[in-house]
Every structure is written in structure tokens, then in C-alpha cells.
Amino acid sequence: xxxxxxxxxxxxxxxxxxxxxxxxxxxxxxxxxxxxxxxxxxxxxxxxxxxxxxxxxxxxxxxxxxxxxxxxxxxxxxxxxxxxxxxxxxxxxxxxxxxxxxxxxxxxxxxxxxxxxxxxxxxxxxxxxxxxxxxxxxxxxxxxxxxxxxxxxxxxxxxxxxxxxxxxxxxxxxxxxxxxxxxxxxxxxxxxxxxxxxxxxxxxxxxxxxxxxxxxxxxxxxxxxxxxxxxxxxxxxxxxxxxxxxxxxxxxxxxxxxxxxxxxxxxxxxxxxxxxxxxxxxxxxxxxxxxxxxxxxxxxxxxxxxxxxxxxxxxxxxxxxxxxxxxxxxxxxxxxxxxxxxxxxxxxxx
Amino acid sequence: xxxxxxxxxxxxxxxxxxxxxxxxxxxxxxxxxxxxxxxxxxxxxxxxxxxxxxxxxxxxxxxxxxxxxxxxxxxxxxxxxxxxxxxxxxxxxxxxxxxxxxxxxxxxxxxxxxxxxxxxxxxxxxxxxxxxxxxxxxxxxxxxxxxxxxxxxxxxxxxxxxxxxxxxxxxxxxxxxxxxxxxxxxxxxxxxxxxxxxxxxxxxxxxxxxxxxxxxxxxxxxxxxxxxxxxxxxxxxxxxxxxxxx
Numbered sequence: 001x002x003x004x005x006x007x008x009x010x011x012x013x014x015x016x017x018x019x020x021x022x023x024x025x026x027x028x029x030x031x032x033x034x035x036x037x038x039x040x041x042x043x044x045x046x047x048x049x050x051x052x053x054x055x056x057x058x059x060x061x062x063x064x065x066x067x068x069x070x071x072x073x074x075x076x077x078x079x080x081x082x083x084x085x086x087x088x089x090x091x092x093x094x095x096x097x098x099x100x101x102x103x104x105x106x107x108x109x110x111x112x113x114x115x116x117x118x119x120x121x122x123x124x125x126x127x128x129x130x131x132x133x134x135x136x137x138x139x140x141x142x143x144x145x146x147x148x149x150x151x152x153x154x155x156x157x158x159x160x161x162x163x164x165x166x167x168x169x170x171x172x173x174x175x176x177x178x179x180x181x182x183x184x185x186x187x188x189x190x191x192x193x194x195x196x197x198x199x200x201x202x203x204x205x206x207x208x209x210x211x212x213x214x215x216x217x218x219x220x221x222x223x224x225x226x227x228x229x230x231x232x233x234x235x236x237x238x239x240x241x242x243x244x245x246x247x248x249x250x251x252x253x254x255x256x257x258x259x260x261x262x263x264x265x266x267x268x269x270x271x272x273x274x275x276x277x278x279x280x281x282x283x284x285x286x287x288x289x290x291x292x293x294x295x296x297x298x299x300x301x302x303x304x305x306x307x308x309x310x311x312x313x314x315x316x317x318x319x320x321x322x323x324x325x326x327x328x329x330x331x332x333x334x335x336x337x338x339x340x341x342x343x344x345x346x347x348x349x350x
Numbered sequence: 351x352x353x354x355x356x357x358x359x360x361x362x363x364x365x366x367x368x369x370x371x372x373x374x375x376x377x378x379x380x381x382x383x384x385x386x387x388x389x390x391x392x393x394x395x396x397x398x399x400x401x402x403x404x405x406x407x408x409x410x411x412x413x414x415x416x417x418x419x420x421x422x423x424x425x426x427x428x429x430x431x432x433x434x435x436x437x438x439x440x441x442x443x444x445x446x447x448x449x450x451x452x453x454x455x456x457x458x459x460x461x462x463x464x465x466x467x468x469x470x471x472x473x474x475x476x477x478x479x480x481x482x483x484x485x486x487x488x489x490x491x492x493x494x495x496x497x498x499x500x501x502x503x504x505x506x507x508x509x510x511x512x513x514x515x516x517x518x519x520x521x522x523x524x525x526x527x528x529x530x531x532x533x534x535x536x537x538x539x540x541x542x543x544x545x546x547x548x549x550x551x552x553x554x555x556x557x558x559x560x561x562x563x564x565x566x567x568x569x570x571x572x573x574x575x576x577x578x579x580x581x582x583x584x585x586x587x588x589x590x591x592x593x594x595x596x
Contacts, residue, residue, distance in 0.1 A: 033527035040521050059521050068519035239566045241535040242559075244511060248518035259507065262498050264380035275519060280511045281561055296563070330524060332535060332570045 003194055004186040006160070006167045015047035017183035018093050022129070025064065026050045026095040027057055035140075044095065052096050052162065056139035056324055060101050060251030061094055062108065065124045069274040072120060072258070078267045086270070088120060093129045093179070100142075100149035100322040102132050102156050104251030107316055111254060114315050129175050132156040134200070138207050141325030143339045145208030147217055149322045151201050161197050168197045212323070214343050220308040220319050227345045228301075236341070237300035239333035240279065246303065246327035246336040247277025252311075252320045255283070278302050304341060354501065357389035357401040358432075359422055361408030361415050362442050362470065366487040367433030368392045368407055377494055384501060403428045403500060405483075409435040409442045411470045423477040428500060431473045432493075434486035434588055438557045441486070442470040443590035472591055481506060484538055486555035486588065492540050509539040510560050513552045516543035525551040531574050533584055536562035554588045564594040 006014060018024045024044045029037045029051055039054040041061050074084040097105075105125075112121040132152070144150055152159070157176030160167045168189050171177045180186055189197075215223075247253040257276040262269040276283060279299050284292040293299045311320040321338050328337035358368055372393050374381060388398040404426035410419060423429055434440040445453045446469045454462040473479050483496055492508075499506035509515075513534035517524070520543050525532035533554035534546065545552055558564075564585075571581045585595040 030521075031523060033523050034529050035527055038523045038527065058523065059518065239563070239569070241512070241514075241563050241566050241570070242561070243514035243535045245514050245518060248515060261495075262502060264377060264384060264494065264498060266384075266498070266501060275515075277511075277515070280515070281559070282510050332524075332526060333566050 003189040003197065004169045004171070004180060004184075005189045005193060006169055006184055006186055008166055010185040011167065012047035014184040015044065015050055015095065018095065018179075019044060019047070021183065022091055022093040024093050024095060025061075027052070027054045029054075030058075041094070050095060052133050052160075053136045054096070055135070055137035056098070056142055056326065056329075058326070058330070059249060060104060060324065060326065061097055062104070062251055062254070064092060064094060064128060065105070065108065065112075065121050066254055066256070066275070069272060070120065071270045071272055074268070074270045075260075076268050086120075087123055089123050089127045091127045091129075092124075093131065095131045096133045097130055097156070098135050098144075098324075099132065099152040100144040100147070100324050101251050102130065102152050103147075103149045104322045104324070105130065106152075106155035107252055107311075107318065107320060107322075108254055110315060111311070129157045129179060130155070131176075131179075132159040132172075134159070134161040134204055135207075136162055138210060139325055139329065141211075141328040141337065142208065142323060143212040143325055144323035145205055146212030146339070147319065147321055147323035150205040150208045161200055163193060163196050163200060166193075168193055208323075211339060213339060213346075215346050217319055219346075220342060221312045223342065223345055223349065224305055224309045226349055230345055230348060232341065232344055232348065233301040234297045236335040237295075237297040239335050240296045240300050241333060242279055242281045242296060242299065243332070244277030244280045245330050245332075247279050248275060249326040249330050251322060251324060251326075252307070253277065278306065300335075304338070307338065308342070353384070353386045354403055355388050355398075355401040356385045356403045356405070357387070357398070357422075357426070358392070359389070359404060359406045360391070361406070361419070361436070361473075362411040363408030363433065363435040363440070365392055365407060367436075367483075367485075368405075370487045370490050371405075371432075371493060374490055374494065377490075381494070381497060384497075399425050401426060403430065405430045405432045406473055407432040407436050409439045409470045409472055410476050411442055411468065412466045413468055414466060416476050419473065419476050428480045429473075429477065430481045430483060430496065430500075431479045432483050433488050434484060434555050434557070436473045437479075437482040437484050438588055439470050439472045439475075439591040440588060444586065446470055446590060447586060475591070482508065482557075484508070484556035485541055486553075489541050489544075511539050512559050513537045513539045513541065513543050513546070513556075515539050516541070517546050519543075520547045522546045526570075526574055531571050531576055531584070533567075535570065536564060536567045554584070557589055558592055558594060562594065 026044045027039050028042050028049050030040045039057040044050050071086045073086050076082045112118040156172040159170040255276045256273040258273045260271050307321045388401050404422050431437045458465050496506040516539045530551045532551040534552035536558050537552050537554045538556040538559050589595050
């Protein structure tokens with residue numbers, strides 16, 4: 001489908017229509033912090049609530065596919081034991097996802113489909129329509145251009161770019177096409193507008209270059225291969241609070257803990273899972289009490305290897321970091337910034 | 351199967367943690383049904399020394415408290431400390447950092463000589479404690495979780511990760527970004543980050559995680575403008591018994 005135009009004056013019509021037919025989730029400002037507005041994903045209840053010119057949200061949209069806590073199944077013990085499915089499939093439209101977060105979702109799709117596919121994640125993904133938006137602002141700690149996530153060509157149902165007077169929209173799937181056809185007022189883009197999109201996107205990529213890696217991203221796995229004993233790990237880890245913030249705000253951190261919660265009648269219960277994080281001190285503790293990553297240094301280092309090496313080989317063929325910069329922005333001792341870490345490792349190696 | 355016998359006791363405290371138990375609403379009926387409660391001064395008449403599980407609220411603030419606590423320990427198969435005063439010493443411990451005579455006179459005036467007192471301490475400073483249910487007050491859901499674990503004969507999963515985790519899950523704006531300071535990064539979670547979610551900051555009422563990086567937390571607090579005295583006071587409000595606050 002050729003690129004389409006939604007006039008800015010018709011955006012509210014589109015948003016209202018989506019609200020009427022779906023649960024619509026999008027970016028909202030949740031208030032002012034000392035660093036500016038704090039953006040979060042939440043349910044959109046009026047078109048005016050939807051924000052499309054945010055720089056970066058505090059939390060990524062991963063909660064829509066992997067909620068902070070969810071029931072995997074319910075069960076009953078006793079003489080007639082039984083198991084009951086909890087299969088989520090509430091249809092959702094998420095309006096306004098930046099390219100780096102779309103890239104993260106594409107990566108997570110591969111992770112959750114690999115090996116034993118995760119039915120809960122995949123059912124939620126299947127039931128969700130993603131509307132991307134190219135960024136108009138860059139958050140201070142973002143470095144997505146370095147991670148080749150300034151622009152994406154797949155992983156969305158619709159992709160919008162703000163051209164000033166209007167939005168130009170690319171269709172990425174049949175679902176997206178139907179969404180435009182059924183709920184938006186559109187017209188085909190002129191060749192001028194198509195050219196404007198190209199220049200706008202190269203401008204965005206330039207904006208994203210403000211900070212980043214001093215070397216090509218594909219060298220990260222090999223850099224890590226030579227950095228196992230770097231003093232940098234301990235130097236930074238000494239300041240690590242083990243609070244897990246870098247994991248929790250990361251769009252490609254997906255680890256979880258699983259446990260059973262019984263009812264007070266002690267015969268029925270549910271198996272739950274909850275976000276976990278490899279920086280938390282008990283992440284690698286097992287039932288006997290042994291902790292396989294008992295030191296801050298081993299946990300701190302692990303995260304970078306997970307992103308830069310372990311997921312690279314075998315599953316993603318890519319670095320599992322999209323350059324959103326959330327970990328850097330929200331780490332209180334400021335030791336989590338991948339740009340800082342990778343560039344310093346590179347420096348030390350040279 | 352015979353029902354487990356449960357008793358509630360209190361030492362120096364506001365009894366707010368027992369109140370949280372009484373405040374369990376529909377779960378309270380299920381709790382009462384699942385066990386036999388033999389002693390609970392705040393909720394019922396009657397008392398028996400024959401019990402399996404003792405929930406004990408409050409800190410120990412008098413030498414004479416020790417014998418009573420040791421007696422409870424002797425009678426109970428499982429002793430559970432209920433709330434910050436019992437698990438940490440709580441705010442009662444603030445007096446330990448002041449001149450004892452001044453504190454006594456401030457509270458009891460010219461009758462101070464009639465009242466016995468000594469430095470406040472958590473239960474575990476006097477007797478072995480099996481399980482800590484932290485918080486000021488306790489989280490009712492956590493009480494029910496521990497209660498169920500005891501009935502099932504398994505170890506309750508008390509979080510050993512900090513409040514930051516629950517804050518991120520609740521999608522709150524970081525307190526430090528709101529121009530305030532917070533003990534969340536080193537404080538044991540389990541409260542659902544309720545104070546931050548309601549617009550305040552973490553006071554540290556659930557005590558520190560097992561292996562807190564107190565040095566880094568001090569540096570962070572200093573970076574956000576807190577002086578040494580303020581930092582110490584922050585730690586002392588609830589965690590005065592830990593070495594971090596000394």
C-alpha cells in the first residue's frame with residue numbers, strides 16, 4: 001500500500017475511532033519531574049491525552065506482552081486435581097511506539113518464540129496492533145542511532161512520521177491496512193511528501209547521533225570476548241545498588257520468576273510469574289541456597305554479556321540493546337550506560 | 351487434621367500491625383477458620399499458653415520484657431516478628447541515640463523514676479526469631495502469604511530485592527527525579543512501593559535488604575544534596591539497630 005497522509009486535524013478523529021473500537025494504549029505525560037515531563041504508556045481515554053512528541057517513556061511498552069505480574073494457570077489439588085488455563089487475548093492497539101522500542105519488540109518476539117514458545121507472550125502479541133511513530137525529540141541519554149534503531153522498516157502495523165503539517169503513514173501489515181481503511185481519514189501521499197519523509201528520517205538519524213558508540217555495533221561481541229577480566233566491571237559494580245532498575249526499564253530484559261500462590265483454603269491456587277532482573281542479588285540463587293552470581297561484579301558484568309554476546313549468538317544475530325538509554329537515565333549511581341561501558345572497554349583494549 | 355493453635359502478643363508498639371490483621375476483611379474469616387486462635391488481646395477475650403505459632407508485635411524496651419518474650423519463645427514452635435518494631439526495633443529505637451535521662455524526663459516528667467527502661471531492640475536481639483514480617487505497618491497481603499506458607503509447612507518468600515523493583519512495576523516516577531530523596535534502593539520490598547505510589551518517598555520501614563550497598567546509597571543521597579547528618583537520620587528512623595546507622 002502506498003504511503004498515506006493523515007492531516008493533523010484528522011488525528012483526533014482516528015484516535016477517537018480507535019478508542020471506540022479497541023482498548024487504546026498510548027503515551028501520556030504523567031507529570032513534571034526535575035528533568036522535564038515523565039512519559040508513560042497508559043490507557044487513552046480522550047484524544048487529547050495521547051502524546052506523540054515525547055522523547056522517551058520511563059517504562060518501555062513490554063508490559064503489554066509481559067506484564068509485571070501475571071497468572072500462568074490456575075490449579076486445584078486434592079482428590080480430583082485439575083489445571084485451568086489463563087490465556088490472555090484482550091485486543092489492544094498501542095499508539096505511538098518509537099523505532100527503537102519496535103525493534104526491541106521484534107527481538108522479544110524471536111526470544112519468546114525460540115526453544116519452547118511462550119504461549120502467554122505470543123497470545124498477547126498476536127492480539128496487539130502496533131502503531132509506530134518516528135521520534136521528534138531525543139532523550140538526553142538515548143543512543144539509538146548507534147544501535148541501528150533510528151528507523152525501522154518492519155515490526156509495526158502502521159508507522160507514522162510527523163511532517164509538520166500532517167502525518168505520513170506506512171502500512172506494515174494487513175491489520176494496519178484495515179485499521180487505516182476502517183477508522184482513519186486518509187489520502188495518498190504526494191511525491192513531495194514522500195521525499196519530505198526521506199529527509200525527515202535522515203534528519204532523525206542525525207539527531208540520534210548526538211551520542212553513541214565510537215565503533216561499529218557489530219564489534220561488541222568480539223569486544224566482550226576480550227574484556228572478561230577488565231577492571232571496569234568491578235570498578236563500576238562497587239557502586240551498584242543491586243536495585244534492578246536497569247533491568248526493569250529495559251525493553252529487552254525479559255527475565256521472570258515463577259511461583260505458586262495458594263488460596264487460604266489450601267486446595268486451590270495459581271502459578272504466577274513476575275518480572276525479575278539479573279542485577280538483583282538473589283537472581284541466581286537456587287533452592288539449596290547456593291548463589292551462582294553472588295557478587296555485584298559478576299551480576300553487573302553478566303548484563304552486558306547478555307546484551308552483547310549471549311543473545312547475539314544463536315537467537316538474535318544482533319546486540320540485544322536498542323539504545324533507548326533508559327538504563328543510563330534511571331541508574332542512580334550512573335553506572336549502567338552501555339555507551340559509556342562499551343566505549344571505555346574499547347578504549348582500554350586499544 | 352488438628353488445627354494449628356495461634357497466639358498474638360505485643361511489646362512496645364502502637365499495635366497497628368495486629369490491627370492490620372483484624373483489618374483483613376473477607377480473608378479474616380478464612381484465617382480464623384483455618385487455625386485456632388487462642389490468644390489475641392486486641393481482638394478477643396481469653397488466653398491460653400498452649401500454642402504452635404506466636405505472632406509478636408513490638409520492640410523490647412525493658413529488661414523485664416525479656417522474661418516474657420523468652421516464655422513465648424519457649425511455648426511457640428514458630429515465632430513470627432510482626433512489624434517494624436519487632437523486626438527492626440522500629441521508631442522506638444530513636445531514643446537509643448539520645449541521652450536516656452532526657453528521654454525519660456521528656457516522656458514521664460517527674461515520675462520518670464517510676465518507669466523502668468533500657469535501649470530499645472528488636473525481638474531477635476533477645477530470642478531467635480523464625481520469620482520477620484516487616485513494615486510499619488505490615489502489609490496485610492504479606493501477612494496472609496506468610497500465614498499460608500506456615501500452614502503449608504514451607505518457607506515464606508520474603509522479598510530480598512529493594513523497593514525500586516516494585517516502584518518500577520507500579521510505574522511511579524523515581525522520587526529522586528521529583529527533587530526528593532528516598533531509601534527505596536536499599537530497603538526491602540514487599541510493600542508494593544505504596545508510599546512512593548501515593549506521592550511520598552520510602553522511609554525504609556521494612557529495613558534493609560540482606561546485603562545493602564550502603565556506601566553507594568550514601569553517595570547517591572549526598573549527590574542529591576543530603577548532608578551526612580541527614581543521611582544518618584534517614585537510616586536511623588527505622589534501621590537504627592543495623593550497623594549502617596551507627
